[in-house]
Amino acid sequence: MRIGIMGAGSLGTIIGALISKGNDEVELIDVYEEHVKALNERGATITGTMNETIPVKAITPAEMSGNYDLILLLTKQVFNHDVVSNLKNYLHHDSVILSLQNGVPEESLVSILGEKLVIGGSVEFGATFKEPGVSELTTATEAFQSNAFQIGELDGSITDRVKKIKEILDLVGGTHVTDNLVGTKWSKLLVNVALSGMSAALGCNFGEVIKDDASVYSAVSLADETIRVGEAAGVTFAPLAGFNLGVFKLAEDESNLPTAIGFARKAFEPQALLRASMLQDLEKQRKTEIDYINGFVAAKGKELGIATPYNDLVVQLVKKAEEEKSVPTFEGNIGYFKALKK
Numbered sequence: 001m002r003i004g005i006m007g008a009g010s011l012g013t014i015i016g017a018l019i020s021k022g023n024d025e026v027e028l029i030d031v032y033e034e035h036v037k038a039l040n041e042r043g044a045t046i047t048g049t050m051n052e053t054i055p056v057k058a059i060t061p062a063e064m065s066g067n068y069d070l071i072l073l074l075t076k077q078v079f080n081h082d083v084v085s086n087l088k089n090y091l092h093h094d095s096v097i098l099s100l101q102n103g104v105p106e107e108s109l110v111s112i113l114g115e116k117l118v119i120g121g122s123v124e125f126g127a128t129f130k131e132p133g134v135s136e137l138t139t140a141t142e143a144f145q146s147n148a149f150q151i152g153e154l155d156g157s158i159t160d161r162v163k164k165i166k167e168i169l170d171l172v173g174g175t176h177v178t179d180n181l182v183g184t185k186w187s188k189l190l191v192n193v194a195l196s197g198m199s200a201a202l203g204c205n206f207g208e209v210i211k212d213d214a215s216v217y218s219a220v221s222l223a224d225e226t227i228r229v230g231e232a233a234g235v236t237f238a239p240l241a242g243f244n245l246g247v248f249k250l251a252e253d254e255s256n257l258p259t260a261i262g263f264a265r266k267a268f269e270p271q272a273l274l275r276a277s278m279l280q281d282l283e284k285q286r287k288t289e290i291d292y293i294n295g296f297v298a299a300k301g302k303e304l305g306i307a308t309p310y311n312d313l314v315v316q317l318v319k320k321a322e323e324e325k326s327v328p329t330f331e332g333n334i335g336y337f338k339a340l341k342k
């Protein structure tokens with residue numbers, strides 16, 4: 001099977017390298033020429049919770065040729081229109097495009113590629129690009145070996161092609177096939193909205209988000225808004241890494257708040273060192289995926305008549321940082337969240 005890893009950045013470098021160990025025909029495709037050169041000359045180096053250098057084949061998009069059987073889409077969603085329109089030139093009738101991007105990109109991918117070629121998935125580990133040829137795995141290996149990916153067909157059917165792709169992704173970490181892809185994507189979205197949204201809006205890691213009373217309350221409120229909007233849109237949230245995220249839905253009198261906060265602190269403690277990829281983008285003065293994460297929930301909320309004040313605030317703060325090319329600080333922004341609390 002000829003496999004293309006479209007976007008060999010933080011995640012794509014690691015996923016591409018580990019898949020290359022078990023497959024001959026894997027190409028890591030990236031626009032960053034110095035990185036492509038380093039990957040070809042020195043191999044892909046994984047640091048952090050894993051230490052390994054793996055020989056890989058890397059190319060730039062201009063060097064693509066022929067057809068790919070499977071493309072793992074790992075560029076940022078902000079580039080999807082251009083990246084995916086170009087990809088169409090390198091597919092055949094039975095090619096499969098698996099987006100592992102955060103957010104819910106499937107609908108827009110189908111509008112460019114048609115329904116048949118697209119499947120979806122979520123990633124349950126973190127990675128940070130370090131330098132050309134090197135990416136850091138930031139999730140403990142035990143967690144990653146049991147829960148790295150959930151993948152599935154858009155209509156929930158369990159097909160042979162999904163089972164085959166599961167076997168390929170198992171070379172990276174524990175891969176589960178889901179019959180509720182929409183619920184899986186929304187559950188991962190909830191984590192990104194709550195933890196990554198706060199990490200980006202406050203310029204801090206997940207540990208700092210869950211430690212402070214005001215920021216953990218805000219993270220839970222973001223999760224609560226996501227559940228309300230998702231349920232109104234007909235989504236049944238799927239378990240994530242074995243956790244049921246329904247615990248974040250707050251009662252009218254917030255009587256279950258201590259349970260929700262206790263759960264957030266326990267569930268995300270092992271991820272305390274994670275810095276959201278949206279925060280990494282702000283640090284690199286890049287456009288973030290905010291429109292596809294908190295902005296997506298806020299827009300859907302508006303459509304369905306559900307107020308999303310915490311998501312609106314995160315969008316506003318992250319966009320301000322994008323425009324100013326600055327990185328938010330905890331001290332600078334926590335006051336805005338405190339002011340929102342009834």
Ligand SMILES: NC(=O)C1=CN([C@@H]2O[C@H](COP(=O)(O)OP(=O)(O)OC[C@H]3O[C@@H](n4cnc5c(N)ncnc54)[C@H](OP(=O)(O)O)[C@@H]3O)[C@@H](O)[C@H]2O)C=CC1
Binds near residue numbers: 007031100101124126
């Ligand atoms: N990092 C993480 O921990 C996680 C990320 N995700 C999701 O995975 C996706 C990828 O994230 P991440 O790996 O962090 O992103 P990165 O920005 O680290 O990697 C994307 C790579 O794609 C390259 N690129 C940009 N445009 C193109 C193009 N037209 N053709 C080919 N390559 C291109 C970028 O190059 P350049 O830098 O030069 O633009 C970069 O090297 C996102 O949707 C993210 O939300 C999901 C879970 C965890």
Ligand SMILES: CC(C)(CO)C(=O)C(=O)O
Binds near residue numbers: 275278
């Ligand atoms: C939650 C995290 C860090 C890893 O799964 C992520 O998806 C992101 O911030 O983009």
